[in-house]
Amino acid sequence: MRYTRPSTLAETLADLGQGGMALGGGTLLLPRDAADVGAEQLLVDLQALPLHDLIVDGGFLSIGAMVTLARIAASPLISPAWKALAQAAHAVGNPNVRRAATIGGNVAWPGGDLHAALLVLDASVVCDGGACELPIRNIIEGGVRGGALVTSIRLPQDDTRHSAYVKFAWRAASGKTIVAVAASTTAKNGAPRLAAAGVAARAMRLPDAEALLAGGPVTPEAVEDAARAAGAELPFEMAKPPGEKYRRRLVAEGVRRLLAAVRS
Ligand SMILES: Cc1cc2nc3c(=O)[nH]c(=O)nc-3n(C[C@H](O)[C@H](O)[C@H](O)COP(=O)(O)OP(=O)(O)OC[C@H]3O[C@@H](n4cnc5c(N)ncnc54)[C@H](O)[C@@H]3O)c2cc1C
Incomplete structure (x- = not known):
């Protein structure tokens, strides 16, 4: 492997444009074999870039791509509105992993555990220092375009929002x-937003369950109907155990628990 640590965005984008691979906290990338990554692969370390800010500004929570999951989990800026994100960050790996792992690396990885939380919080992903901004759904479905750099994640501020994960x-x-x-x-926006990972290959919203909760009070009966719908609606695409029935039951149970949490 070859290694570089640029200090400007322009240098970084040039390195990535030449086939370099972004290195965030390295918790996914570095445990791989050199053979897996390739001896000639250039790793472009993002630590020296100004991507470490976590701020609320202009009606958005803006999180630099190099902000660690430990910081997100502990930040006093993450109000009840964005609690789902703090809970998702806290649930990743273990304390050592969370101290190094970055939100940029998690978002760029197709299996990232923050995806479901970012979906229900209407997050968008800013790339290449502002050259583009995409809804998180586009990144989950299509991945980060080759050579692109995730520079920050933005979440709209809404003090009436409650969320959980x-x-x-x-x-x-x-x-x-x-x-x-x-x-x-x-x-x-009325009905709760719901998303799940671990049934389909990617994290997805749960539109059938959401529709059952739209336009009416969230009664215990409505919660039960929504939980059942949530367990049934996603395509099953997981190759590894546990099996389909068990995973679907967990989605339903998650919806039951979370609807109770976000209503209280
Ligand atoms: C023991 C252990 C347990 C783990 N448990 C979990 C878990 O429970 N949930 C979970 O989601 N993950 C888990 N992980 C995986 C990983 O720690 C996290 O997903 C982490 O957030 C990845 O971030 P990173 O900064 O370390 O990424 P890196 O390893 O640096 O990079 C990961 C990928 O993202 C790309 N990338 C990194 N930053 C950017 C950027 N700014 N722009 C574009 N591309 C970028 C890299 O090129 C690479 O392809 C675990 C890992 C370990 C070792």
Whole structure:
């Protein structure tokens, strides 16, 4: 592997444009074999770039791509509105992983556990220092375009929003995710937003369940109907155990728990 640590965005984009691979916290990239990454592969370390800010400004929470998951989990800026994101960050790996892992690396990785939370929080992903801004859904579905750099994640501010996240994992410490569910409500857009990972190949919204909660009070009966719909609606695309029935039951259980949490 070859290594470089540029200090400007222009140098970084030039290196990535030549086939370099962005290196965030390295928690995914560095445990791989050199053979896996390739001896000639250029790793472009992002640590020296000004991508470490976590601020609320102009009606948005803006999180630099190099902000660590530990910082997100502990930040006093992450109000109840964005709690789902803090909970998702806290659920990743273990304390050592979270101290190094970055939000940019998590978003760029197709299996990133923050995806479900970012979906229900209407996040967008800013690339190449502002050259483009895409809804998180586009990144989840299409990945980060080759040579592109995630520079920040933006979440709209809405003080009426409540959100929550739950992860079901193999075991508590460093537990690999089986299913993750996120929910968010706001006074403005009516029905709760719901998303789940661990049934389809990517995190997805749960439109059938959301529709059942639209336009009426979120009664215990409505919650149960929505939970059942959530468990049934995603395409099953997971190759590894546990099986389909178990994963679908976890989605339904996650929706039950989260709807109780975001309503209280
Ligand atoms: C023990 C262990 C447990 C883990 N548990 C979890 C878990 O529970 N949930 C979970 O989601 N993940 C988990 N992970 C994976 C990983 O730690 C996280 O997904 C982490 O957020 C990745 O971020 P990073 O900065 O370390 O990425 P890196 O390893 O630096 O990079 C990961 C990928 O993203 C690309 N990339 C990085 N930054 C950018 C950027 N700014 N722009 C464009 N592309 C970029 C890299 O080129 C690479 O392809 C675990 C890892 C370990 C080692």
